[in-house]
Amino acid sequence: WEDYDKRINGKIIPYFQKYQYTIFELQPSHFTQFFLYLKNSGRSDGTGGLKRKTVADIKCVLSSALEDAVQNNIIKTNPVKLSKMPAFENEIRKEVTVYTPQEVKRLLDFARE
DSSP: OHHHHHHIIIIIHHHHHTTTOOTTTOOHHHHHHHHHHHHHHOOTTSSOOOOHHHHHHHHHHHHHHHHHHHHTTSOSSOTTTTOOOOOOTTSOOOOOOOOOHHHHHHHHHHHHO
16 A cells, blocks of 8 residues: 555656646656656655666556546546656666577477486
8 A cells, every 4th residue: 555655646646736637638648758757857865766667566556547547438548558668778687598499409308308
């Protein structure tokens, strides 16, 4: 509950309150700009941006809320689903191991034994 409260009352409401959009005016670009803001300067202490996972969690909260609005026929589409997440260049990406056909055969032979 605390995490939802922090995301909604600490990040989402303060950002969007200054624009005073109605639910019908919300566009994917509004959310794309919001996620970029969070990435660059979303920390509450003013020392920088948030990590990808935190921004993705906030996006999930927004998307879920607006998906409920779609299901209740309040809006036709969920603008969060059409928004874009910013690139997070500095975060570590896991390397994917690519096996050659010979290595795959050797692995499968080993597994059979």
